[in-house]
Amino acid sequence: MKAINETISFIKEQYNTENFIPLHVPHFGGNEKKYLLETIDSTFVSSVGAYVDQFEMMMQNITGTKKAVAVVNGTAAIQVSLRLIGVKAGDEVLTQALTFVATANAIAYQNATPVFLDVDLDTMGLSPDAVALFLQEFGDLREDGCYNKKTGKRISACLPMHTFGFPVHLDELIEICNSWKIPVLEDAAESLGSKYKGKPTGSFGKLSAFSFNGNKIVTCGGGGAIVTNDSELGEKGKYLTTTAKIPHLYEYVHDEMGYNFRMPNLNAALACAQLEQLDDFLTNKRRLATEYKSFFASNGIKFRTETPNTEANYWLMCVELENKIERDLFLKSTNENSVMTRPIWQLMYRLPMYVDCQRDRQINAEFLEERIVNIPSSVR
Incomplete structure (x- = not known):
């Protein structure tokens, strides 16, 4: 006591x-008020505006990636990234049970099922050893990917979360997943500014997701970002989160199911001021x-x-x-x-919706x- x-x-x-x-x-000690007033004066307060573009460029520079996509929150960033990486209804995603519920929920939003594997004591994040042991016992490697021998379902992604900003053992995890044809998506919601072997978290996975919720190290009230070094996937992410609308001067044409997950310019203005600090x-x-x-x-x-x-x-x-x-x-x-x-x-x-996973x-x-x-x- x-x-x-x-x-x-x-x-x-x-x-x-x-x-x-x-x-x-x-902590708001920079240009937050200035940028917000500029945004209001511009009348571009929704999802089209200069600060959205600036925010995406700043996130590319901070994470050392080729493409960033601004979205409404971190959960949406994970959900869309799962779709981009190839997760389909009925698939399974390897992840950790020691995480915020959004990690598991985003998998469920794709009508996929999380498989919960243990974490390492030192990082509190997904353990490469646990992934390796699971795949040795249940993995079935085929030409079109990895399948779970127990369930018969395709394991279409691995989703580690950098708990409280402590990076997982990325090299080992990615090496194991690559050998089983399982792409890695980083849940970097909590790790903006963290580094693994000198490189920013979020720059290792096929795609990565960040959060800018009110309690994060950098916030814009809400907000999230998808980042990737695959420019084509990044462009697809921008398209999907913008209601899958085909660019046109005046026509409304949507050729697949998209999402209205765009970050408003007001939030992006706040985010830019925060990222500067x-x-x-x-x-x-x-x-x-x-x-x-x-x-x-x-x-x-x-x-x-x-x-x-x-x-x-x-x-x-x-x-x-x-x-x-x-x-x-x-x-x-x-x-x-x-x-x-x-x-x-x-x-x-332990949660009722995931008790049978x-x-x-x-x-x-x-x-x-x-x-x-x-x-x-x-x-x-």
Whole structure:
């Protein structure tokens, strides 16, 4: 209990307040108001406008990819990316159960089924070893792809999520998936600014999806992005998210089912102003993470840090408690003292809509589920 009380005092000192301290709040200290007013004055407030184009170009530069597509949110980005990568109704997608529900929901939106595999303890993201073991037991490699021996369904994608901005072991995962003809789609919703072996997350998969929700490191209220190095797929993504409308001066012709998933210019204006400050956000978060690491080390609590050869954006920082009893006490004490903390997500196969999905033993995921707690991580 002493360590928890000291934690509460330390966090209040960091944020210099005795008032309620949220988990993660946006910081608007740049050109947000200026760009929003410019957008209003231009009258281009919907999905056509200069800031949409600028946002897409900025995302290409930040992620080092050839094409970015602005969309309404991260879930939509994953859903459309799954379609682009070839996921069809009745297919299966390998992913992790330790994730936010949007990852699994996006798969279900494509009328596909998630297969939940374990995570690594160090990254908290999809484990290459777990994927390899699953495919050795259930994989059936055919000319047209990989199939699940147990269900007979095609495994048409692998969807790892970079948990809290900590990159998964991408090289190993992609090598395994390539050997089984399974394309990789990165759920990079939480990892804007993170790097794996010097390269940005989101630049490794066939496609990748980002989120700009209100609690993300960069926000525009809502918003998402698809990025890819396959220019043809990127153009297809832009087309599908723009209601699959064939360009024409005045006619409305739609030649396949598309989505009205376009990011409004108003949101894009906000996003551009936020992206201009990304480097400062990352610097401030790394400074806070360093202070947390030193404090928790002296109090016998494990603070989660980045793995070798990676740079995490430290979007949501977290501690690992000894067991579920300690975790629950930590959660209760901090929240009752106006310091917002929260547990990691409930594993997806515990949710009623995914309870029947195939999964492995989930040893690491269940260990983490009982111990990980997010602590205040706002840019200061």
